[in-house]
Amino acid sequence: MTLPPRVRIVEVGPRDGLQNEPVIVPTEVKLGLIARLVAAGLTSIEVGSFVSARWVPQIADTAALMARLPPNPAGRYAVLVPNLKGFEAARAAGAGEVAVFASASEAFSRANINCSIAESLERFAPVMAAARVAGIPVRGYVSCVLGCPYEGAVAPEAVARVAHRLAEIGCHEISLGDTIGSGTPETARACVAAVAATIPRERIALHFHDTQGLALANLRACLDLGVSVVDAAVAGLGGCPYATGAPGNVATEAVVAELGRLGIATGVDSGRLAEAGRFITAALGRPAG
Secondary structure (H helix, E strand, O other), X not given: OOOOOXXXXXXXXXXXXXXXXXXXXXHHHHHHHHHHHHHOOXXXXXXXXXXXXXXXXXXXXXXXXXXXXXXXXXXXXXXXXXXXXXXXXXXXXXOOEEEEEEEXXXXXXXXXXXXXXXXXXXXXXXXXXHHHXXXXXXXXXXXXXXXXXXXXXXXXXXXXHHHHHHHHHOOOEEEEEEOOOOOOHHHHHHHHXXXXXXXXHHHEEEEEEOOXXXXXXXXXXXXXXXXXXXXXXXXXXXXXXXXXXXXXXOEHHHHHHHHHHOOOEOOOOHHHHHHHHHHHHHHHOOOOO
């Protein structure tokens, strides 16, 4: 296959990025960041989560944040939900999309959410049913697709099974997450190829962390497989809880620049995106990348 002419970037910095920062970012700062991301042309933005604030205090203000979000006429705001209670909170807050999460690793699933992969998928049944009634699209995340901190390597076939099941129950898009950033171009390509054999390529998204500095190389290795959606976080927000001091999500600025170099359109204004990066790194008290 050839490279896609256009890639849609899903900006996950306000949720996946900030929830992994060691400090709690004020709602006003989050609003300023999101406004700048919208101004940069990002249409798909994950802004928060309705998981327990006791476990993830960094996103305790999601409902209050959503009540004050700037208009996003060209796209929609998404939030992560763990169960039906979380979905109902997201619906009440006006979420345009919700996301659910499963793991490709049994050990990680049990350590992270205290249940098996099969049990986690069963928990989503009422969420999917309620989302269908409400007309709210559901995105599915698969974690540890290129490696697990407990099991090590994860077989592409295991990832494909979980991705296929998420698509089967109604997720319109499946995001493949290299949670610990252990992937290489070869393992990333093998994983995506296995998933693409079970679900349509246009429903696959790439969500790579830059722990070893290979995120861009891993993305490049998969772009000619028919994938045209990439998750990224402005300023590389976040981190890896299993690798202290390691970078987090691949930086949106780097992804936009690399795709531009390859002749792939994103619709993102790199200058305004850089401004958003400077804004949030200044708020966090660290140098811009």
